[in-house]
Amino acid sequence: MNLTLKIWRQAGPSVIGKMETYKVSDISPDMSFLEMMDVLNDQLIRDGKDPVAFDHDCREGICGMCSMYINGQAHGPNRGTTTCQLHMRSFKDGDTIYIEPWRAAAFPVIKDLSVDRSSFDRIIQAGGYVSVNTSGNTQDANAIPVPKENADKAFDAATCIGCGACVATCTNSSAMLFVSAKVSQLALLPQGDPERELRVLRMVEQMDKEGFGNCSNTGACEVECPKGISLENIARMNREYLRASVTSE
Amino acid sequence: MATLNSRIPEGSLGEKWTNHKNSIRLVNPANKRNIDIIIVGTGLAGSSAAASFAEMGYNVKAFCFQDSPRRAHSIAAQGGINAAKNYQNDGDSTYRLFYDTIKGGDYRSREANVYRLAEVSANIIDQCVAQGVPFARDYGGLLDNRSFGGVLVSRTFYAKGQTGQQLLLGAYSALSRQISKGKVQMYNRHEMMDVVLVDGQCRGIIARNLVTGEIERHGAHAVVLASGGYGNVFYLSTNAMGSNGSAAWKAHRKGAYFANPCFTQIHPTCIPVSGDYQSKLTLMSESLRNDGRIWVPKKKEHVEAIRNGSMRPENLAEEDRDYYLERRYPSFGNLVPRDVASRAAKERCDEGFGVNKTGEAVFLDFSSAIMRYGKTEANVQGVKNPSEAQMQKMGEDVVRAKYGNLFEMYEKITDDNPYQTPMKIYPAVHYTMGGLWVDYNLMTNVPGLYATGESNFSDHGANRLGASALMQGLADGYFVIPYTVGEYLADDIRTGPINTNTPEFEVAEKEVKDRIKGFLNSNGKTPVDEFHRRLGRIMWDKCGMARNEQGLKSAISEIQALREEFYRDVKVPGRAEEFNPELEKAGRVADFMELGELMCRDALERNESCGGHFREEYQTEEGEALRDDENYAYVAAWEYTGMPAEAKLHKEELVFENVELKQRSYK
Numbered sequence: 062m063n064l065t066l067k068i069w070r071q072a073g074p075s076v077i078g079k080m081e082t083y084k085v086s087d088i089s090p091d092m093s094f095l096e097m098m099d100v101l102n103d104q105l106i107r108d109g110k111d112p113v114a115f116d117h118d119c120r121e122g123i124c125g126m127c128s129m130y131i132n133g134q135a136h137g138p139n140r141g142t143t144t145c146q147l148h149m150r151s152f153k154d155g156d157t158i159y160i161e162p163w164r165a166a167a168f169p170v171i172k173d174l175s176v177d178r179s180s181f182d183r184i185i186q187a188g189g190y191v192s193v194n195t196s197g198n199t200q201d202a203n204a205i206p207v208p209k210e211n212a213d214k215a216f217d218a219a220t221c222i223g224c225g226a227c228v229a230t231c232t233n234s235s236a237m238l239f240v241s242a243k244v245s246q247l248a249l250l251p252q253g254d255p256e257r258e259l260r261v262l263r264m265v266e267q268m269d270k271e272g273f274g275n276c277s278n279t280g281a282c283e284v285e286c287p288k289g290i291s292l293e294n295i296a297r298m299n300r301e302y303l304r305a306s307v308t309s310e
Numbered sequence: 311m312a313t314l315n316s317r318i319p320e321g322s323l324g325e326k327w328t329n330h331k332n333s334i335r336l337v338n339p340a341n342k343r344n345i346d347i348i349i350v351g352t353g354l355a356g357s358s359a360a361a362s363f364a365e366m367g368y369n370v371k372a373f374c375f376q377d378s379p380r381r382a383h384s385i386a387a388q389g390g391i392n393a394a395k396n397y398q399n400d401g402d403s404t405y406r407l408f409y410d411t412i413k414g415g416d417y418r419s420r421e422a423n424v425y426r427l428a429e430v431s432a433n434i435i436d437q438c439v440a441q442g443v444p445f446a447r448d449y450g451g452l453l454d455n456r457s458f459g460g461v462l463v464s465r466t467f468y469a470k471g472q473t474g475q476q477l478l479l480g481a482y483s484a485l486s487r488q489i490s491k492g493k494v495q496m497y498n499r500h501e502m503m504d505v506v507l508v509d510g511q512c513r514g515i516i517a518r519n520l521v522t523g524e525i526e527r528h529g530a531h532a533v534v535l536a537s538g539g540y541g542n543v544f545y546l547s548t549n550a551m552g553s554n555g556s557a558a559w560k561a562h563r564k565g566a567y568f569a570n571p572c573f574t575q576i577h578p579t580c581i582p583v584s585g586d587y588q589s590k591l592t593l594m595s596e597s598l599r600n601d602g603r604i605w606v607p608k609k610k611e612h613v614e615a616i617r618n619g620s621m622r623p624e625n626l627a628e629e630d631r632d633y634y635l636e637r638r639y640p641s642f643g644n645l646v647p648r649d650v651a652s653r654a655a656k657e658r659c660d661e662g663f664g665v666n667k668t669g670e671a672v673f674l675d676f677s678s679a680i681m682r683y684g685k686t687e688a689n690v691q692g693v694k695n696p697s698e699a700q701m702q703k704m705g706e707d708v709v710r711a712k713y714g715n716l717f718e719m720y721e722k723i724t725d726d727n728p729y730q731t732p733m734k735i736y737p738a739v740h741y742t743m744g745g746l747w748v749d750y751n752l753m754t755n756v757p758g759l760y761a762t763g764e765s766n767f768s769d770h771g772a773n774r775l776g777a778s779a780l781m782q783g784l785a786d787g788y789f790v791i792p793y794t795v796g797e798y799l800a801d802d803i804r805t806g807p808i809n810t811n812t813p814e815f816e817v818a819e820k821e822v823k824d825r826i827k828g829f830l831n832s833n834g835k836t837p838v839d840e841f842h843r844r845l846g847r848i849m850w851d852k853c854g855m856a857r858n859e860q861g862l863k864s865a866i867s868e869i870q871a872l873r874e875e876f877y878r879d880v881k882v883p884g885r886a887e888e889f890n891p892e893l894e895k896a897g898r899v900a901d902f903m904e905l906g907e908l909m910c911r912d913a914l915e916r917n918e919s920c921g922g923h924f925r926e927e928y929q930t931e932e933g934e935a936l937r938d939d940e941n942y943a944y945v946a947a948w949e950y951t952g953m954p955a956e957a958k959l960h961k962e963e964l965v966f967e968n969v970e971l972k973q974r975s976y977k
């Protein structure tokens with residue numbers, strides 16, 4: 062395949078960026094999208110030009126590092142797929158592909174397609190944990206049975222990879238899907254119960270502080286989320302928040 | 311010459327750890343506040359240690375090169391974690407887990423370490439559940455288990471095919487809690503560039519801020535490396551793109567011994583290479599061998615027909631299939647250990663039975679499992695005389711619930727639907743049993759420098775059993791090092807903060823800066839990746855699944871030549887003072903080129919076959935690994951002397967008092 066790439070280039074956080082055009086040829090449909098980017102970078106380096114910076118690590122859809130906005134969609138055209146899992150067979154010979162970074166005030170650009178998502182870490186630090194020490198003196202793992210249905214729902218919420226596609230997709234740059242996934246996971250398990258109220262209040266407060274926008278229920282985040290994190294989690298978080306606000310007064 | 315004292319405590323196997331814990335010196339809480347610990351790495355081994363140290367009162371600085379500690383490659387672990395809980399009441403025990411691990415490792419690991427690992431394993435599960443890790447449960451709400459290779463009990467805890475993710479997020483949450491309390495300072499997007507020794511003790515590191523390029527000095531009373539494995543020396547592996555051996559290698563250059571570097575694990579079930587552009591390989595978890603059957607056609611004409619697409623594998627008659635693992639190893643069947651399964655796949659493919667275009671693939675088939683589950687489901691749901699299609703559908707649902715994410719991953723990469731047609735798989739580099747030499751306290755031979763998780767060599771001998779790496783990482787971090795570090799730090803309560811304005815830090819910083827300048831000023835033309843690929847090819851061909859003397863010797867000279875070419879011809883774009891991924895890669899590949907040479911040297915020295923180390927000269931008539939316990943029951947610990955091929959060998963004899971050394975048999 063031969064392709065035209067329009068890629069966002071930005072030398073640093075405080076520099077103004079712009080779209081640049083590149084051509085790549087002989088791309089195999091079995092290549093992954095990031096392998097296609099490797100081909101481009103190889104070409105740029107050999108030509109004495111600056112390669113395109115982008116984040117990636119596991120290249121199997123689990124670390125949450127890759128983060129490209131492709132043809133106007135977070136992680137590209139396929140559902141339930143991270144950028145690194147996208148393959149070139151999803152494109153056609155002769156296509157022009159637009160590639161941009163996540164865009165959100167809370168995710169400033171570091172360079173080119175690479176952004177700073179440490180705001181997500183700070184939200185987890187605000188309360189996304191169970192306060193148990195690692196002493197080894199905890200009770201037996203089977204002491205409290207957990208209904209399978211709750212365990213499965215908690216697991217589904219816990220599969221969030223923290224990629225930020227939900228934020229990048231949202232017109233308001235809201236982080237509700239990400240935050241609600243963690244709140245739900247821990248609210249559904251008996252181990253998370255004691256800190257339930259404090260957790261949701263603190264995490265939401267931190268989310269607001271980081272400059273993420275409000276949720277207006279468009280549901281775009283669920284569509285673009287590579288792990289299929291469900292909107293139900295947002296509803297659950299709203300209930301948790303309400304409950305906590307009532308009890309804390 | 312420094313002596314290798316493994317500091318194994320006295321007493322019977324079952325008492326060693328308890329006695330040792332009781333005799334370790336303690337640091338009182340007030341003094342802990344005056345002690346700083348650096349941890350390089352935030353995978354299972356690093357995050358768990360960082361959280362535990364901070365809870366105990368030490369001041370911790372943790373480093374990772376990703377943009378968040380949650381992204382360490384432990385996140386990618388799929389199948390599960392072992393623990394001797396015996397919830398299934400199938401006869402499991404601490405001793406059995408110990409025995410399976412020693413045997414699985416082909417008798418090349420330390421009894422005392424492995425026993426301790428088995429002892430603390432049950433606690434890990436308790437700890438993780440308390441943190442809110444959502445392990446799989448049965449309908450009664452209790453924890454579920456599955457089986458892994460090389461064992462006959464069901465002791466593996468799991469969370470679908472995402473166990474590593476769930477465990478790491480658990481450890482990350484414990485770490486985040488300590489970060490919020492200010493007890494851990496977290497340095498994301500930072501790479502450790504060197505360790506700093508003062509009067510023979512490790513007292514800090516030099517790090518590069520990967521966003522700004524700034525070179526920083528960090529002092530501490532002890533440094534713990536939890537930097538993962540070095541499988542990426544092969545270029546293609548199941549590791550992440552950034553996984554590297556540099557932290558361990560830097561420590562090695564500063565005096566830490568590197569143990570059993572040639573012990574690498576080639577995992578039997580990975581998605582085969584599809585082209586030259588390939589950047590990494592993807593694992594299909596060993597748990598799939600619970601339900602998948604491995605086969606190739608019996609006849610060459612069928613191989614041909616499948617390769618050219620004129621026949622679908624699902625249409626090949628049962629009697630024309632060779633379920634070669636079930637044939638060769640009737641008692642363990644598809645669940646033989648990894649090294650055995652990988653070699654058996656290679657043997658069939660070398661004989662011309664490979665089922666894809668490159669001839670390097672075998673089938674992993676779920677059709678019988680789908681039908682079996684379908685039948686049971688039909689019974690459970692009370693469907694009388696279910697049709698094939700109904701059973702297929704119900705069976706698929708059961709398999710989806712167990713391995714859904716893995717099947718999806720497979721389909722995304724290959725565009726084939728594994729519910730309908732067998733998966734194609736082939737062995738790939740996956741894990742490194744070798745690593746920094748450590749004593750029972752997990753300290754290297756450099757005082758104050760520790761290594762945990764995959765970065766050390768300690769528990770898996772010549773072959774790791776599935777679901778044991780996650781167990782080891784968390785055991786090291788939650789339950790071992792938090793105690794053992796006291797033995798050393800008890801002497802440091804009056805030292806005061808480590809001053810980084812000293813000649814030792816200055817020299818180390820200058821070396822790091824000069825090296826970076828060297829890369830950027832090289833006027834070459836060839837990108838780093840190309841050298842990495844070529845190195846990987848040499849390693850895979852000559853130090854991979856099968857090795858021999860001649861190949862290893864030629865690999866050493868080829869690597870030396872490649873290294874020379876690298877420094878002459880590499881092209882590293884950009885500047886030192888900016889975000890520069892190519893510069894990061896250059897440093898890592900330069901280190902791999904030295905480490906690779908040492909691996910070949912180690913493989914050449916070990917004139918026996920054991921576990922993942924298969925020397926063609928040493929095999930039984932049936933082609934099984936032939937160990938030489940008389941001459942090689944030792945840990946090879948290498949000391950750096952300037953040239954990897956001329957490293958100096960130190961031996962730690964392995965003493966077996968509790969198990970009898972036997973030829974491993976899975977027949």
Ligand SMILES: Cc1cc2nc3c(=O)[nH]c(=O)nc-3n(C[C@H](O)[C@H](O)[C@H](O)COP(=O)(O)OP(=O)(O)OC[C@H]3O[C@@H](n4cnc5c(N)ncnc54)[C@H](O)[C@@H]3O)c2cc1C
Pocket residue numbers: 350351352353354355356373374375376379381382383384385386387388389390391473474500501502503536537538539548549550553554556557593595740741762763764765776777778779780781783
């Ligand atoms: C695909 C896959 C599946 C697996 N499945 C299983 C399984 O089911 N069960 C099982 O038991 N094991 C499994 N394993 C093995 C297991 O996951 C690993 O051995 C284990 O997670 C390693 O943990 P770790 O903490 O030692 O290292 P890692 O998780 O690799 O972490 C390394 C850390 O070190 C940091 N680091 C490295 N170098 C530097 C540097 N120079 N400066 C700063 N930071 C640095 C990284 O940023 C990272 O934080 C699997 C492995 C793979 C690759």
Ligand code: SF4
Pocket residue numbers: 220221222223224225226227228238239242285286287288289290
């Ligand atoms: S909710 Fe989905 S899109 Fe958002 S961070 Fe998690 S995985 Fe990514």
Ligand code: FES
Pocket residue numbers: 116117118119120121122123124125126127143144145146
């Ligand atoms: S690179 Fe890890 S999710 Fe894409």
